[in-house]
Amino acid sequence: MEYPGNLFVVAAPSGAGKSSLVKALLELDAKLAVSISHTSRAPRGQEQHGREYWFISPEEFRSKVERGEFFEWAEVHGNLYGTSRASIEERMKQGEDVVLEIDFQGALQIKQLFPYAVLVFILPPSWDELRQRLTRRGDTAEEVIERRMANARIEVAQAHRFDFVVVNAVFETALFDLKAIVHAQRLKYASQRRSKSTVFKALDLP
Structure with a gap:
């Protein structure tokens, strides 16, 4: 089913900077709304229930x-993550553009349900830089870093299945690229037809 709003799905390996980029994008674009996913893992650092994630038990999940x-759900690094169907559909029905931050498995599932969803993959500039970013977090054990590096190789190998790829070497440049993708999608014929249906009808456009 098509809705007036656009759906942007952003995926990346852990440490590539996905969350920071999406957060900055939301601060720049008031027309974008982020969808908060559910997860079975415990909060990290300053994370809050209902802000970064809805934190629930594995049984409730x-x-x-x-x-x-859930639109989609997956197990990532031993934890469960899922995207609420009702919250996304309601926002898109109202004409909002929604951004999802999920893993590549979930992104590909979303594309099956919403063929016009825009899939964006965030790449690190190199494997060495990705390892350094994971290490700089300072709260991750070495064995966890190794597991995430191994998973990253699997995830990055799926980047060719996405509509767009953004290399996060320089944060400001990557943010500009992400903004450009959002703007370009809004200007596509099909997107304009959904969001400005009255104009298209007035001009007798298909």
């Missing part, structure tokens, strides 16, 4: 899966 409440 599984119940939501059984009730079909």
Whole structure:
């Protein structure tokens, strides 16, 4: 089903800077709304329930899966993550552009449900830089870093399946690229037709 709003799906390996880029994008673009995912993992650092994620128990998460409440869900680094179907559909029906931050598995599932969703993959400039970013966090054990580096190689290998790829070497440049993708999508014929249907009808456009 098509809605007036656009759906942007951003994925990346851990440490590539996905969350920082999306946060900065939201601060620059008032027309964008972020979808808050559910997760079974515990909050990290200053994370708050209902802000970064909806933190729920594994049992509650599984119940939501059984009730079909998620667009997509996946297990990542031993934790469960899912995207609420109702919250996204309601926002898009109202004409809002929604941004999802999810893993590549979830992104590809979303594309199956919403063929016009825009998939963006954030790449690190190199494997060495990715490792350094993970290490600089300072709160991650070495074995966890190794596991995330191994998972990153699997994730990066899926980048060719996305509509756009942004290399996050210089943050400001990557943010500009991400903004350009959003703007370009809004100007596409199909997107304009959905968001400005009255104009298209008045001009007898298909």
